[in-house]
Amino acid sequence: MSNNNTGEWNSSLAFLMSMIGAAVGLGNIWRFSYVLYSNGGGSFFIPYFVAIGLLGIPFLILEYGLGFKFKMSFSNLLHKIKPKFEIIGWILCLLAFGVVTYYMVILAWDVVYLGASLFLGWGSDPSSFFVNYVGGDSNISSWGHLIIPTVIGLIIVWVMIWLISHRDLNSGIGKVSKILIPALFVIMGCIVIFSLTLPGHNLGIKTLLTPDWSLLFNVNIWLAAFSQIIFSLSLGMAIALTYASYLPKNAKLINNVLIVVSSNSGFEIFTAFGVFSILGFMSVTSGVPIESLIQQGTGLVFIVFPTIFNVMGVSGRILGLLFFLAILFAGITSALGFLEPLLSSVCDKFNVSRKKSASILCGVGFVISMFFTCGISSYLVEIVDGFLNQFGILFLIALQCIIFGWILGIDDLIEVVNNNSVLHVGKLWKTIIKYILPCVIFIVWTFGIIELFKNGGFLELTVDILITLSVLIASVILTKVDDYK
Incomplete structure (x- = not known):
């Protein structure tokens, strides 16, 4: 069954x-700056661009080619290759949906800060503001109460997504997206x-870009680069495959890949200059x-930056409003991408309308997101x-390389992706997909697993086990409940 409930892009721009x-x-906005600084500064660009060439561009070309050629949802495509593979499709779609459920909570935090930025x-x-009114802390005893401002923000962002x-x-x-x-x-x-007009900006940029060439011989800097590309481009989550399945004929697939990759990398490099x-x-x-100010994740976005805006006075209010508005815009468009693979798969398999599927998924997503609004929200x-x-999606990326590269075979895709494109792919691209990518990703995945069991506490391992069981059970049900017509 094709995506008869989703339609087709009316333009390449869309x-x-x-x-x-x-x-x-x-x-x-926040992750790349931290990764760049903590992995050798200017020297990080070498493994970063290598990762783009070996992972980012080749895998996106694969996803675009598969979506464009088969014009079906991810789970349906795997069912077509081999019915037993359908469950893998549902697992991946549900993992991407899982990302939406906590991603929306971060956007809810942002909504709170967006409102607060008007008057600091x-x-x-x-x-203290973040702990008490937004994200809570890691004290397990705090889990029993809801953080009301975050709940209100969550309602707002889920309504927007719906x-x-x-x-x-x-x-x-x-x-x-065009807006x-x-x-x-x-x-x-x-x-x-x-x-760039602020006093001290030179110090920040110098700190960011000062190279540590010795780190190029450290495997961790290469792992960080590949992880960043996977995270930044949302590789392997069937987002690109799903969006490409809506493309009309004569689309220039490789051209589009290069535009998306260059836009994404240009944006995060440009933003890093502003952050530092x-x-x-x-x-x-x-x-x-400055080394004491550099933090990853929520600490940088929701604690350090508001502190900076306080120092700026009136200009801090304006800059703060723009900053949190930018985060909201970036988050909304990304959340739509994470939701789309499961939405497309549900429409495709059960032959229900997009409106009904979106309503059901948004309702379920909101209920799950509510679990993240308790007193240990950020934890x-x-x-x-x-x-x-670091575990689920990485493993499935390697599995996709094996399924599409070895079982389905990608020889026929070469003509599909090369058609109408300025640049062409061939044997090197096949080698990367079939051999290099699975090996590299397996290394990254292995390090993630080691880190998980090495540093994971009781609550963390319990939550991880519950997620694994929930996703597997839901995937089995979605696979068995009905056959594609």
């Missing part, structure tokens, strides 16, 4: 903006340009060493994020 929106997200409502102690996703392809995702992605780039451009320019400003004005988000990305 597809490109939606794909860029799915790729550009929270990870580009986080006060003089942003850390309003967009339940509409047809072009008036929903396509239209919103939000250019707006996101303009807002971040304003932030970065303004940050602002950190350099805070270091100069506060006297705190649970950290646990689930680490498990889904």
